[in-house]
Amino acid sequence: MASTNHTEHLGLNQWILTDKPRMDDFNSDNLKIDQSLGTHVADGDIHVTAAERAKWNGAPRIASGTYVGDNSVSRTISVGFTPKFCIIFAQDEMPVDPVNDNSIGEVFCAMAANGTGSYGLRIATGGFTITHQQATPIDRRFLRLNLSGTTYGYFAIA
Structure with a gap:
């Protein structure tokens, strides 16, 4: 039943x-x-x-964010993966800003990709490393990629 x-x-x-x-x-x-x-x-x-x-597991990893400069000469920012491309830029600054009559400028922006890049930015395991220069210009420019109190944005992709 x-x-x-x-x-x-x-x-x-x-x-x-x-x-x-x-x-x-x-x-x-x-x-x-x-x-x-x-x-x-x-x-x-x-x-x-x-x-x-x-396909989804192989999708590009992307990170964007900000950091505030602390004047250290070298600093590594972690993004949780090793980027293939990265760009950093200072908020409210020109990428390159001339500062005196000798045409010595300040650089507030940099890019790096797969082992090459502009001065001051290198891809690192797990993120990227920036270089900040106070005294000696490179190619008539000071690297200002970690200037104390300045907010920097970044975009990294792998």
């Missing part, structure tokens, strides 16, 4: 004490469960395929 009660969604048997379950009842319930789960598992619109998962 089938059960007196049935579940709402799949109509599975819900027996009460006076019901007398039979093998056919269990087989019927198992078939309903198998069909329902089989349809669900096969639905490619609601599940991520192995190819999709691999």
Whole structure:
């Protein structure tokens, strides 16, 4: 005898004490469960395929943020991965700002990519390293990539 009660969604048997379950009842319930789960598992619109998962796991990693300069000559900023490209820039400053009649400027922006880059910025394991120069200009420019109190933005991608 089938059960007196049935579940709402799949109509599975819900027996009460006076019901007398039979093998056919269990087989019927198992078939309903198998069909329902089989349809669900096969639905490619609601599940991520192995190819999709691999593509997402290989997606570029991106980090952006800010740091405030502390005047240290060298400083490494961690972004949680080793970038392939990075750019840094000072907020409210020109990338290169001439400061005197001798055309010696201050550099407030730098880029680096895959082992090369402008003066003052290098890719490092887990982030990037900046160089800040106080006294001796390089190519008639002071590197101002960690000037005390200046806020710098960065964008890194791997």
